[in-house]
Amino acid sequence: MRVGEFLASYPGDSGRVFEWIELRRQGDVWMGQVTGLGAEGATTHLRSRSGNDDGFIAELGATGAATAILDLKIVERGEGEMVLSGRRVQTGSSSEDGAMAAFMAEYDARVEIRTSAIHGHGVFARRDLAAGAVITVIRGEMTRVQTPHSARITDDVHCEPTGYLRYINHCCDANSVIDASDPARPLLRARRAIAAGEEINFDYIENEGEIVGGFACNCGAATHHI
Ligand SMILES: [Zn+2]
Structure with a gap:
């Protein structure tokens, strides 16, 4: 399974939220980090409990103090492009069902998102x-x-x-x-x-x-x- 970077988007309380997920695989465990691309821009770490080539369930935040759970399925979409689909569940919510947000994530080996001299974040050819x-x-x-x-x-x-x-x-x-x-x-x-x-x-x-x-x-x- 190829690893990489994914742009995830899901509906938030006040409009759509975008995050950049960086993933790597170590044996059965997926590791990585999630960076908010909104005004807050905070980064949290991700570690899966288990996983395989089809997907994984990962905790975000420090072990034992997870702030969210990602439940991801990985769909290969042809050469160099990959799509993730899944849910993000905010933990500690009074209504975890209500806090579940379905999202899509894209991976495209041809591009990356990083800080741009033009404005904010930009998309760059790889x-x-x-x-x-x-x-x-x-x-x-x-x-x-x-x-x-x-x-x-x-x-x-x-x-x-x-x-x-x-x-x-x-x-x-x-x-x-x-x-x-x-x-x-x-x-x-x-x-x-x-x-x-x-x-x-x-x-x-x-x-x-x-x-x-x-x-x-x-x-x-x-x-x-x-
Ligand atoms: Zn101009």
Whole structure:
């Protein structure tokens, strides 16, 4: 079983919560850490009680003082890409059933999420990507509402992404582009060759036309149009 890093997203009390899960396997035990990508950004450690190639149940936090339990199933999704599904259960809750949050996690060997010079966290290529290559399938809830993180799929359908698209920063001279020519399976494609280590970005203005909330652009392009 390949190990790696996963972007997990699940519904929280006040909107969707995103975490970055780093995993490694030692014999029957899965080890790792979970880092919140929200404002709090706290990191907790993870250790499974047992596990196999199909999944595991892990405690988060110090042994004997777990703050949450992860119940994960691992689904291989073709070469270099993997999806986890499972539940996160907050311990010590008055209603543990109510605190169970189903979530999805994505692993894609082609990218990683780390701190960006443009803004907050960004998505970076781990290997060279050819011009036109599919970087990811855009997954999430399709709605009629545009938000600061949505991607326009058609004139009146926007996708609220559950995957790492949410962490891709805007650039006025973008190296990737949203290809919604099949609205049932929208894609992010490399617009030009992208070198390993480069931050992946797309043009929010080109995609959505107008930005909800707006922001001062720090993308590094020669000229800005935001
Ligand atoms: Zn810019």
